[in-house]
Amino acid sequence: MARNFGIGTRDLAEAGRQFLSRGVAQKNLSFASSATVSARWRQFAAYAKSHGVGSLTTVTPDLVRAYGRELSAKVAAGKMSAAYAHNLVSATNTVMRATPAPWQPVQAVADCGIGRRSFVRTMAPAGLDPERFAVARSALLAAQNARGAALAGLARHLGLRSKEAALLNAKRALQEAERHGHVTITLGTKGGQSRTVPITSPHQVTALREAGQVQGAHHNLIPQNMSLRQWQKPLGQIRNTIRDVTGKGLHDLRAAYACERYRQLTGHDAPVVAGRMVASRAADYAARLRIGEELGHHRVDVVSSYVGGARMSYKIVTEVEQLTVGYVRRGGKDNRRQQRARILAFATFCATLGARNMTEVGHRHVKLYWRTIVHRSTRTRYAHWLALRDLWTLAGKSGSPMPPPSEGD
Known part of the structure; x- marks a missing residue:
């Protein structure tokens, strides 16, 4: 059998990426999902190479189970979240299913011992504290990382994912915000689906203006001489700086945005902040629906991972x-x-x-x-x-x- 099923490369990570690209061409996978899965697949490819496996044809469920058990150990040691470990195993299954050979999916819980994911936030986001967020931005600026400070502002005040914030044309977005009272997010979104974020606070306009200044003559925050893939390294440095100050990363800033919007929409603190659900059930649901849209999610229950749970029967x-x-x-x-x-x-x-x-x-x-x-x-x-x-x-x-x-x- 040809190495990597004859895909045209001897590199395991690249072979997986090409099979995912085929899935995009066949409309079985979105471009954005393909990029995310590919990045996660590279981690498995590195693990496989370290264990003497360099071809898709020799990847076995037993190898993936061993990989999953190693991830499980990291989760148990507090070095990785259960959700991320699940995503890494899922990415490996996705790539292997895209190959010509039949594949028996490896189960993260049953086969690898990774704990079940909990999508309900139990701690208020650190970014909700204005002083801690200001200290994090100051730390980025002190490190000569104005792009990181701008990206953090977009995540905190507009609820953008890191990729969305990096690809946003902040100058054009600022014009849209001032003319129409909202910003349209189209690049870097999950599943490639665009959405609009309402402008309800002067902090949002400030964040856009600062990002536009950093952006300069370019059309986004990524340096002109750098690809999106190369951007991942400085992005990791941005995450680490924010985590050093707040204890959490960029995603926590999206949760802070969600909790702030929850209060604007209901007049009450989010359950994760108040310690219980104070708003009426109808108001709580309506707020979750709006926040889910603004964050780029189509499932209301996912919002619990940002604002906390609503006690009800599911x-x-x-x-x-x-x-x-x-x-x-x-x-x-x-x-x-x-x-x-x-x-x-x-x-x-x-x-x-x-x-x-x-x-x-x-x-x-x-x-x-x-x-x-x-x-x-x-x-x-x-x-x-x-x-x-x-x-x-x-x-x-x-x-x-x-x-x-x-x-x-």
Whole structure:
């Protein structure tokens, strides 16, 4: 058998990247997801090489299990989060499934002993403290790292991921913010899906202005003589400087943005800050829905990893997840994934109202749900209705859900 299944390179890391690129061309994977998986795959490739394995044809489930057990040890020692370890194992499975040979996926929990991921934040983000954030920015500036200070400002005040912040044309974004009251994020987003971030604070305008000054004549924060891949090294230095001051990295600044927005939207501190949920369930859900959109997530439950959990029964969500297992396999995958996310968002909303299963869901739940997304465009609300209609069919409910009210109703 040809080395690396004849992909055209003898390098294990590069071979994996090329198979992922094929997946993008076949529309089985988004470009952004491919880049993320490729970066994680390189870590496995280095591990495999150190164990005498340099070809995809000789990668075995046993090797991946051994890799996973090493990751598990790092999690146990506090050197790595369980979530990241899961992602590394998942990336390896993704690459191996993309090759011509059949592959039996390795399970992070059952096969490698990696602890289950918890998506509920239990500690308030350090970046929420203005003084600690100011000290972190000062440390970056003292290290002659104005780009890092600007990137941190975009993460903290606009909730941008590090890649989004690095690729943002801050000058153009500032013009959009001043003219339209929001900023459109298109580059570096998860799944390649654009979103808008509202301008609700003068700190956001300041962050954009400072980033624009650092950017200079270039179109983003990455130096002109540096590729995105080369940028990863200085980005790591930025993360380390912030972590030295706050104890957390750039992602923690996104959580600080989310908690700040939660207070703006509900008038109450986020559960992770207050220690419990103070806002009403309806207000809490509506805030989570908005924050999820602004952070670039399509699942409301993911917001718990930023603002803390809302104590409610998620039995109905589990039921709906099971109902929609095969849903994405039919039709356009990207559209089906988005529609499934909308279905799960509705299920989570019903859970906030006390619904335990789909049998208990009816007209009242749908009517109240429309109120939480009244700010959406007519087209988007219609897409949500199509998602609910599919849910009605999957759950065996009679009739159809009520449509969203038209403009002015």
